[in-house]
Amino acid sequence: MNLLSILQTINELLAAGISITAFSLLLYALSFNLKDKVARSFAFILGCVVVVFVGESVAGVVSSPTWIEIWYQIQWVGIIMLPAAYVHMSDAILATTGRPSRGRRTKLVKVTFLISLVFLIMIPFYVLVGPLVIEGVVAPHLERTNLTWVFSAFYILSMIWAWINFQRAYHRTVTRSGRRRMGYLIGGALAPALGSFPYLLFGSTFAAQHQYVFWLTAVVSNVLVSGLIIIMAYAVAFFGVSWPDRVVKRRLIKWVMRGPVTASTVLALTTVARRAGEPLSFFAPVVMAGTFLLMQYFITMFSPIWERWFLFGEAKKNLALLQNLEERLFTLDDLSQFLESVLAAMCDRLQVTKAFAASLDSIGMDFLVSVGGQVDFNEDELTNRIMDASFRKDQIGNYSIFLWGKCWIIPLFNARKPEELLGLVGVEVPVEILDDDQREAFQILIQRAQQALEDRNFQQQVFSSIEDLTPQMNRIQRLRAAARYDGTSVLTATTGEISLDEDTLTEWVKDALSDYWGGPDLLESPLLQLEVVQNSLDEHDGISVKAVRAILKDAIEKIRPEGTRRFTLDWVLYNILDMKFLKGQKVRDVAKRLAMSEANLYRKQKVAIEVVAKTILEMEKQARENVKDSSESG
Numbered sequence: 249m250n251l252l253s254i255l256q257t258i259n260e261l262l263a264a265g266i267s268i269t270a271f272s273l274l275l276y277a278l279s280f281n282l283k284d285k286v287a288r289s290f291a292f293i294l295g296c297v298v299v300v301f302v303g304e305s306v307a308g309v310v311s312s313p314t315w316i317e318i319w320y321q322i323q324w325v326g327i328i329m330l331p332a333a334y335v336h337m338s339d340a341i342l343a344t345t346g347r348p349s350r351g352r353r354t355k356l357v358k359v360t361f362l363i364s365l366v367f368l369i370m371i372p373f374y375v376l377v378g379p380l381v382i383e384g385v386v387a388p389h390l391e392r393t394n395l396t397w398v399f400s401a402f403y404i405l406s407m408i409w410a411w412i413n414f415q416r417a418y419h420r421t422v423t424r425s426g427r428r429r430m431g432y433l434i435g436g437a438l439a440p441a442l443g444s445f446p447y448l449l450f451g452s453t454f455a456a457q458h459q460y461v462f463w464l465t466a467v468v469s470n471v472l473v474s475g476l477i478i479i480m481a482y483a484v485a486f487f488g489v490s491w492p493d494r495v496v497k498r499r500l501i502k503w504v505m506r507g508p509v510t511a512s513t514v515l516a517l518t519t520v521a522r523r524a525g526e527p528l529s530f531f532a533p534v535v536m537a538g539t540f541l542l543m544q545y546f547i548t549m550f551s552p553i554w555e556r557w558f559l560f561g562e563a564k565k566n567l568a569l570l571q572n573l574e575e576r577l578f579t580l581d582d583l584s585q586f587l588e589s590v591l592a593a594m595c596d597r598l599q600v601t602k603a604f605a606a607s608l609d610s611i612g613m614d615f616l617v618s619v620g621g622q623v624d625f626n627e628d629e630l631t632n633r634i635m636d637a638s639f640r641k642d643q644i645g646n647y648s649i650f651l652w653g654k655c656w657i658i659p660l661f662n663a664r665k666p667e668e669l670l671g672l673v674g675v676e677v678p679v680e681i682l683d684d685d686q687r688e689a690f691q692i693l694i695q696r697a698q699q700a701l702e703d704r705n706f707q708q709q710v711f712s713s714i715e716d717l718t719p720q721m722n723r724i725q726r727l728r729a730a731a732r733y734d735g736t737s738v739l740t741a742t743t744g745e746i747s748l749d750e751d752t753l754t755e756w757v758k759d760a761l762s763d764y765w766g767g768p769d770l771l772e773s774p775l776l777q778l779e780v781v782q783n784s785l786d787e788h789d790g791i792s793v794k795a796v797r798a799i800l801k802d803a804i805e806k807i808r809p810e811g812t813r814r815f816t817l818d819w820v821l822y823n824i825l826d827m828k829f830l831k832g833q834k835v836r837d838v839a840k841r842l843a844m845s846e847a848n849l850y851r852k853q854k855v856a857i858e859v860v861a862k863t864i865l866e867m868e869k870q871a872r873e874n875v876k877d878s879s880e881s882g
Contacts, residue, residue, distance in 0.1 A: 335413075
C-alpha cells in the first residue's frame with residue numbers, strides 16, 4: 249500500500265468518524281437540552297453534518313456510478329441546508345445574550361430557509377449541480393453548473409452574516425466563563441462551515457495535478473472538523489440547562505468517550521484488520537469485539553480518576569463525599585437484611601425459634617422484620633405500652649425489657665435523643681435462664697440493632713434537610729446558568745416579573761401533580777417561583793415543597809362543587825384530581841370507581857389539570873396585585 253492509498257484510507261475513516269461523532273452529539277442534544285433554542289439550532293447543524301459526511305463515506309465505498317451519484321446528491325442536501333442552519337443558530341445565540349429579534353432578523357432567517365429549499369428542489373433536475381464526474385479527477389464529484397456559483401455566493405454571504413451575529417453575541421457576553429465558551433462556540437463553528445463545502449467543484453484540476461497535497465489537506469481538514477465539532481458541542485451543552493459546570497462536563501465527556509470515540513476506534517481497527525489481508529482479516533470480528541470491550545473497560549476504570557482531578561476542582565472533597573454516600577447509602581432493604589441477620593444470631597445464641605424487629609415513628613409501625621415465622625400482636629396496644637418500659641427495672645445491660653405474651657420486648661431509643669423511640673426488638677422467651685455469655689451476646693446484638701436504626705434515622709433527617717434545600721439550590725443554579733450570557737436582565741428580574749402563559753403553567757402543574765408526594769418534578773418545579781407560593785412559605789416553616797403542595801391542594805379544592813361529595817358528572821374533575829393525585833390511587837382503580845374507561849379518564853384528567861392551572865393563574869394574579877398594592881401604599 250503506497251502513501252496515496254494510506255491517505256485515502258485515513259480520509260475515509262475520518263469522514264466516517266465525523267459522521268459518527270456528529271450523530272452521537274445530535275443524540276446528546278436531543279436528549280438533554282432540546283428545549284433551548286440554541287441547542288435545537290445546533291442539533292439542526294449536526295443533522296446537516298451527518299448527512300454531508302454519511303453521503304461522502306458511503307459514496308467512497310460503493311462501486312456503482314449510479315449509487316455514487318445518488319449519495320453525492322444526498323450529501324448536497326446537508327450542504328444546502330447548512331447556511332440557513334448557521335443563520336438560525338446565530339440568531340438564537342444573539343437572542344440568548346439579551347438581544348431578541350424585533351422581527352427583521354426573524355424574517356431574514358425565514359427567507360434564508362426558503363432560499364435553501366429552492367436550491368434543494370433543484371438537485372434532482374441537475375440544475376444546481378450536474379451529473380457525476382469520474383474520469384480524469386482525483387475523486388468523484390458532481391459537475392459544476394452556472395447556478396453552483398450563485399449557491400456558493402449565498403453560502404459565503406450567509407456564513408458572513410452568521411459570524412457577524414456571533415461576534416455581536418460575543419461582545420454582549422460579560423462573564424468570563426460565558427465569553428470563554430462563546431469563543432469556543434465561534435471557533436468550533438468553523439469546522440462544519442469550512443469542512444462541509446465541496447471544494448472539488450472548483451479545484452478538481454489542481455487536485456488532479458497535486459494529489460498528495462489534496463489528500464493531505466483533506467486529512468488535516470477532517471481531523472480539525474472532528475475536533476472542533478466536539479468543542480462546539482461542549483460550548484452548546486451549557487445552553488438551556490441549570491446543571492453545574494462539572495455535571496455538564498462529566499456527562500458530555502462520558503457521552504463522547506462511550507459513543508464516538510469508542511465507535512470510531514472500533515471502526516478504524518476493524519477496517520485496518522480487514523484491509524491488511526490474510527491472516528489479520530480473519531480476526532476482524534475478534535478485533536471489533538475486543539476493541540469495544542477494552543474501550544468500555546478503560547473508560548470505566550479511569551473515569552473516576554480524571555473526574556476527580558479535572559472536573560471537581562476545589563470542591564472535590566465534598567463531591568467525593570457525596571459520591572461515597574451514594575455508594576454506601578443505607579436503604580430500607582439494606583436495613584431489613586441487616587436486622588434479619590441480627591435476629592437470626594439472637595435466635596441462635598438464645599436457642600429460640602422466633603424473633604422480630606420493628607421501626608416506629610410518630611404515626612406507628614414503619615416496617616417489621618421477623619425470623620422463624622410471622623409475629624401476631626396488636627400494634628396499637630404494643631406501641632402504647634412500650635413507652636412505659638423505660639421505667640421498668642427489668643433490664644438486659646442498659647436496655648429495658650418487659651414481657652409481652654411469650655416474647656421479650658426491648659424498646660430501642662435514640663442515644664442522641666433518649667426520649668426519641670426508634671423501634672423495638674422482640675424475641676421468644678428462652679426456656680432456660682441465660683448465662684453470662686448469652687446475656688453479653690444478647691446485649692451486643694441489641695446494640696447492633698439500635699445502631700442500625702439510629703443510622704437510618706439520622707440518614708432520613710439528612711435527606712429531609714436536602715429535600716428542603718434542593719428547591720433553593722435549583723433556583724440559584726437556574727439563575728447562574730441563565731446569567732452566563734444575559735446577566736443583567738436575569739439577575740435583576742423579580743419573582744413577580746416571571747411571565748406566565750396558560751400552556752406553560754399547565755405543563756408545570758401536570759409535572760408537579762405527577763410527583764405530588766415527592767419526586768424531582770415537585771422538588772424542581774418552576775411553580776416554586778410563583779408569588780403565591782412564596783407568600784405561603786411562612787405558613788409551612790419555610791419548606792417550599794410543602795408550600796407548592798398546599799397551593800396545588802387549595803387550587804383543587806377551589807374547583808370542588810358545593811354539597812356532599814358524589815360520583816356524578818359535575819364532580820368528575822374533582823374526583824379524578826382527588827383520587828389520582830391527592831390520594832395516589834392507581835388509574836385502573838380510579839377508572840373503575842368512576843365507571844369510565846382508562847382512555848376517557850386520561851382525557852378528563854387533562855381537562856382537570858387545565859382547570860387547576862387556570863385556578864392557580866388567577867391565584868398568582870391576585871397575589872401579584874396584592875404585592876403591587878402594598879408597595880404603592882408603602
